[in-house]
Amino acid sequence: MEGSLSHPIGKFSYRPEATAEELEGWTRDIRELPAALRQAVSGLSRERLDTPYRDGGWTVRQVVHHLADSHINAFVRLKLALTEECPRIKPYDQDAWSALPDARSGDIEPSLSIVEGVHARWVLLLGSLAPADRARAMDHPERGKISIDWTHQLYAWHCRHHLAHIAGLRQRKGW
Secondary structure: OOOOOOOOOOOOOOOOOOOHHHHHHHHHHHHHHHHHHHHHHOOOOHHHHOOEOOOOOOEHHHHHHHHHHHHHHHHHHHHHHHHOOOOEOOOOOHHHHHHOHHHHHOOOHHHHHHHHHHHHHHHHHHHOOOHHHHHOEEEEOOOEEEEHHHHHHHHHHHHHHHHHHHHHHHHHHOO
16 A cells, blocks of 8 residues: 555556666666665664664664565575576565574664675676566576566566665655
């Protein structure tokens, strides 16, 4: 639902007939996340980093660590799909990862640095893709065959989705 605390920008929707401008926009979302994320968490105290963005939701700290974890996995999956024929990828339990001590209480700086590095490489690779590359796929045990194009769109949405969680919390709290 658009505007909900869980899905502040709405749920993901794949556009199979995307325009060149849309593709550029999704790559821009991925390119701009590191700076936007740093800005979103700038000046937040430990107490504020440990505030959930909604009742029952992750803390801001966990969101930052989740973005690093999730986007590392996405980048590796992209490389697998480009170098293997429809590789079977391994899902992970994002809630369990976010409950681990490093995500619950670890300094966010290493994850911010991971996001910066992974996104720099990711954008470089996305910019090199031919249309045939974008059609290459991976086999996700829970979602079936998914294309590089689908994952590109999903992770551009994912960037905006989690930035909106942090921005919405800051706005509601007056931070």
